[in-house]
Each structure stands twice: as C-alpha cells, then as structure tokens.
Amino acid sequence: MGKKVTAADVARVAGVSPATVDRVLNARGGVAKDKEARVLTAARRLKLDRALDLRAARTLRIAAFLQPPENPFHATLAQAFANQNKGPNPYNLQTKVFYVGPEDSPAEMIAKHASSYDAVIVSQPQDTALVSALEHLAKAGTPVITLATRVIAKDVIHVGPDDYRTGRVAGELVGRCLGREGGSVLAIAGHLSMAGQAARYQGFRDVLVERFPRCQLLPLGESRDSGPRAAALVDSALHDHPDLRAIYNASAGTVAIADLLKRRGLAEEVMFFTHELMSERRALLSEGVLDAVLDQDPVKEVAIALHVIADAFGRSPLKVDTTEPPVRIYFRESL
Template sequence: MTNTARRKSSMADVAKAAGVSEATVDRVLNGRGGVARDKEARVLEWARKLKLDRALGNVPARWLRVAIVMEHPSNPYYLNLKHGFELAQQSFESQRVICVVTYLDKFDPASVVQTIARATQKADALVVVTYEHPDISAAVRKVSLSMPVVTLASDLPGTGRIAYVGIDNRRAGRVAGELMGRFLGEPGGKVLVITGMHDFLGHEERENGFRSVLRRWFPRCDIVQTVESREDATRTERLTRDAFARFPDLRGIYNISVGDEGVGTALKGLGRSRSTVLVGHELSDVSRGLLIEGTLDAVIDQNATGEAVHSIELILRHYHREPGVALPQQIPVTVILRENLPPAD
C-alpha cells in the first residue's frame, strides 16, 4: 500500500466519530439491540459517512415503532390517512417499521396531551394530526426532545418537529377563493364559511387565504359569517340550514374541512343545491357523488394517502434507513371538478 492510499475505515473509526464504544458499534451493525435510538442513528450515519467496508443496506435493524395520533377514521380524510399508514407499513416492511395508530377520543387540550403521552411511551417517532394550543404544543415540544416528530395536515410550528407534511393551506384557501369568485361571477353575493376547528392552524390559514382573494379580486362576494363544524357532518347540516334562515339570499358556501355530506343534505332539502356554489376539500366517495350530481362544484384535494406514506418516509430517513422512494414534501394543491374526476378505486 502506498502512503497516499486511503486506509479502510474500521469499527474503531466509527466509534470515535459517533462518540460511542466499539461494543456499541458492534451491537448496532450486527442487530443485537439494546442501543439507544440516538446512538443507533449516529452509528449508522457515521458508518455510511466513513464508507465502512460492509453492506450497510443489509444491516439488521431493530423495529421502529411510529406512534400515529389522529382523529377516528369516521370521515373520509382520516380514513384515507389510515389506509396510507397501512400502505406505508407494507411498503417499508424491509425497513422494519411498525405504524401504531392511536385515535383521539376527546378533543379538549388535556385529553389530547394525555393521548400523545400515552401513545409515545414506547415509540421511536411521532406523527400527529391535531390543532394548535399552548398545552398541546408544549407536549409535542417535549416529545420532540427524545424522538423525531412529523406534523401532518396542520402544522405546529415551534415544537421542534422535523417536518410538516401537507399542502400549503393558505394557498389552498386562495384557490378556493378564486373558484368561489369566478363561479359566483360579476354579481357576487353572500358567502358562508364553515371551518372545522378554529384552533387548527391549517383551517385558519385556508380561511385567511380565501378571504384575501375575495377581498382583493371579488369585492362583491361578501363573507357574512364563519361557523365551526367541529368536524361533524350532522353539525354542518344544521349550520347550513341556520345560515339560510338568517341569510335567505346566500349564494356560496366554502367548507374548509370535512362534512360536505351534511352541507349537501341541507342544500337538497332546501331546494338550493343548484343555486348555491359549494367548494369543499378532500376527494372521497361522498364528495365524488356530490360532484357528479352537481351539488358540489369543486373539491380541493391533498392526497391523504400520500401524506401518510411520506411522513413515514421522513422518519425512516431520520434514522438513516433508506426507504427507496422520495416523495415531495410539499403536497400539491389539486382542484377536482366533475369533468376531471379520477377513476374510482
């Protein structure tokens, strides 16, 4: 060997760079377990950086347990998320990842905090879909000190999460505003906004984007009220009926969250389904049917299944496990009308 030849890296080199013992490196590279998450990640990272002379792609790895905290899949968006996590677990089976879903039974801050704490007790990572509240943000910030956290659909900034996965919600709201303004046309008219929960940052951003476009480009479109559905279809039906009782000349409804079926039921019951512009979110069997019959005019979709898969991909990359795919972190805003409906599954 010449003096200029590069010496092959050894486990001792990896141990020194990662700040661990050679015994720890041996345990990680031979899949013997018993090594803390952060140390395992450092060992694998430095083994790759130093190009240790072994097939690191085949290194046995312990199972990664990813805690998923979200609402029950009783509405189409969360059902698609559930299917997405199931797909991710199947697709990344060789990376030894387990997706464990915990549903939120109650939505008050104390209950959400307790659910997050319970779900992450034996977890290696957290994917969370929830609203912004000081206590919830503090709980997520605490979790992020010991494991990677990904926020999904609605961000929790300042919590130490490694990524937010989802659409640009302000842009989605602006698109909804453009659609509403153009559908209502030159006369404009009164518009109702139905949000899911005011505390969801994503919902707030959608409403702000919607309002800004109407204010700038369609000043004859008058938002007369914003109401909160609490993500319940029965409640969206009642809120829609109440709005028409107060504003008989209502011409447009922007439903920021789930519950299009409730709005549709009210519109059909009142005989207003053809005379009212309805813009909603998330393509599902329900919204597909409403689009086809003409009750729903446009859907803004964000590919919930793809969001779920990408969140798990990011966690695998955090632990230096190559998932073999590279999905875009910023999910595109997709507008679906009756005439460009994708084929049903």
C-alpha cells in the same frame, strides 16, 4: 484495491464503540436512537455496504395521534398508515394509530404512550398543554411530526400544505366561479382551534376582500367536524340569505350538506366547494353536487412524514425534498 472498511472505521466516524456498531448493523438492539442514526449514516458514508439492508435494522415504532375515524380525512390517514405497515416498508417502520376523541386530552394521551415509541406523529388542535408535551419530546430527542394540521411548537417538523395559501387558492376558485355578479358566500371551518383551519379561512377571506368585492362573505360557521352541525349551519344561512350562491366547506360534513342541498332542490343552484377527494366526495363531484374539490393527498402526506422519520434515524439514502405536498383542484371532468 482500496482498504476494506471495517466496523472500527464506522465506529470512529460515528463516534461510538465498535461494539455499538456491531449491535446496530446486526439488529441486536439496546442502542440509543441518536447513536443508531449516527452508525447508519457513517456506514453509508463509508460505503460499508452499498446495498445495506434497512430491513435488517430494528423496527422503529411510531405513535400517530389522530382524530376519530368519523372524520373522513383522518380515516384516510389511518388507512394510509395501515397500508404502509403492510407494504414494502423499506425503512422498517411500524405505526400504531391512537384516536383522540373530542373529550380526550391529546397531551395526556401522548404523555401516557409516547415513551414506548421512537417517534410521534400528531394531527390535533393546538392547545398549550399539547405544545408543551410536543416540545418536551422534541427536546429529549424524539422526532415529532405534526401532520396536515400545524401545531406551532419549537423543534417540531410540520408535514402538510401551506394552509393560508391553500385558503387563498380556494378563495380565488370560488370568486372566479361566481363571476362578476358575485353573491353571498358561506364558509364553514371544522375547529378554529386548529391553526391550519384558521389560516385557511383567513387566506380565503383575504382573497375575496382583495379581488372579488361583489362576493359577500357571511359570518364564519364552525361545524366542529359534525355533519349534522354543518348541515344546520347551511340550513340557517339559507333561511337568512335565500340568495346564497356558494358554500366553502373546509372540513367534515360535506355529505350532510350535499343531502340538504338535494332535499331543497338547490344542488344546481348553490355552488359547493370542499377539500379532500374521498370516495363519497368523488361521487358527489361526479354527480355535479360538488363543483370542485381541493385535495392535499393525505396518503402522500403520510409517506412524507414516515420518510422524515426514516431520515432522522439515518435510514434513508435520499433527503426529503419537501414537507409541503402540492394541493390539486379536481372538477367533474378530472375524474
């Protein structure tokens, strides 16, 4: 029979004192995050307890900075975090959601709250102050995840699809649905200050230019995630281009656009494509007002982000396979 592994063995492998091992494995707290991660990793490596109960470790507190829930996608993200808090939660993580409104500074809100949390998740438009705040946290050893919306910053992990490639898929879908005759196409972004939105539009445009020359892309609209503004952009496009054949809405405002098309009697004339299979978009797809929805599964994205954080603290026996969830296309017959 092999020699029984002791706390001293774990301490030696982890490079900490036996007292630190005792504090971590018995959830007494007061241990730096990096040391806690090293102890848990060493304990598993030495098979101190094959069924090491992650729930026994102290609760890791995570701050998630999202856009207001008026944006359906961010409302879904927030609900996914709430469900994770209440679910099996094997990694013992608890997430607090902070909503950052259009008049708020993400960097200032993060600076105000982040020091009280073990990790930070962000889904916000890119700006210089935000990049600086995230890089400061990452340099100090705090795991930082950008979720769904990429912020280009050093030592930050992004969880979400490849937006440029997703845009190309959307362009291919629209171009093929319009067929050989093509026609006028209106694309609407939410906030072009979001790197993902800009990349998505670029991919969409590139495919239409490369493969579907009969599709004429109208000037890009920016809704700023406002439903009324998105509908107004469509209304203006229909006035200037009564032959409009397709709308690609890459952000919020889908319901407002659908209502406008139905009022105008154009729901069956103008093809309509959007992202994220929320309940109201599922209904519009079933009704035939939406022709297709590209879905990146925000619930899955939240699960991946939490897995990445658990892994950073040595709480997951399995490595994260990918931080890029697949994008799926749904038609009415997919429901």
